[in-house]
Amino acid sequence: MASAQGRIADFWDELTAAWLAGEDPLPDPLPRWYASYEGRGDGQVTRDAFAEPYGGDLRGIPRMVILGLNPGRACLDFQGRNGIFAHEIRERGSYSAWAATSPYLGEEWSRVNGRNRYAWSRLRFAREWLHDDELAADQLLTLELYPWHSTRVTAPITPPADIIETFVWQPLADIPVEFVFAFGKPWLGACDALGLPEVGRWGRGGVDLGSPVASRAAVAFTLPSGQWVVVSWQSGYAGPPGSEDALRLRERVLQARDDMRRDSGLDPQRLSARPRRQRRKYTVSQAKNRMHRTVEEILDPGPRNIDALWEHFDAQCAYCGKGLSRDRREGHVDHADPDAGNDLGNLVLACGSCNGDEKREESWHGFLRRKTPDDALFAEREGRIRTWLDQHPRKSAEGSPEIAHVREELGGLIEQFAVKCAELKKLVSQRDSAP
């Protein structure tokens, strides 16, 4: 019998192929899933973009599993039938092959839409949790509670329990991870619907999480597989907690796990051995991504010193005016224009909730207007941000023709590296199949 992972991957591959061919099938049990969310306005679901039930390598052995709410706003230049991603899927031959390439961390998407904060913050969280800065993006698997796109989530998402059982919990049970992370409060409902035993509760109504974000909370359950699912949320945000909250959460969750083992008389030493991991292997595409990233970091390293930023914004959030303590590391550096890189002239000081949770990929001006209905206050904050941006004109991303030239050469070398690796692979397989 095929594994649950393979079965679900096949299901979505087939569905996506039909959709790309111009159909729009909704085979059982998808109609019930589709109907389990009814957003209006910005929350309206679109099917002009392909459904994205998961990201990462569902057929592989990921080291981290994260559950999200939905794939977010549709960008038809990418996810429409003639979009860049649609073409990539056709080229790769299937949704599963495409999803394994971490497209939202790739150059195409970033060039047009800027850094994808959700994708990057999930990867950051996974690296922090596993204490592995080098964790490759394709070792992270993300599954959504609701697979269709909408700009916002404006209504409850309440998928039938049997669907989540089939499409999420079953494939997860095969994956050797001890913890699964679910970001967004609607996952609580999905866990409750299964009647999962609760094994820990932090933040509101539970053990203090020590987080400066008042609404940050987490609840852990055990799945029938023995894995823990840790649901974590804060109001208005469905992404992972910031670095400091992630550390606090990690400490408390591991503590709870050890306490539980000790209480049940099990030997924590023996049992805390993590699920056996495969020997670490690097694929050529991971190596390529890493090289591209290295080049981008040389080109756009970001400022060394942000004292002037703190001074200019008077230790206050540029958007909501909240006072920030530098000692307590409350200040966040927000990208005014999400597409415009790490230059000081694109950075403003913000609080965690404006930076991480509310503004997301919006540009600074629209967000500030939304945040500040009062005209006089708006003008004051707008002026302060504009002055800062004007004082620090941005270097153009390309810079001199020489820079552009070397960058292009590096791109060519990275491609050449991949070509040579393919050549080597072929030779090695010939050698190994020789009599």
Ligand SMILES: [Zn+2]
């Ligand atoms: Zn703020």
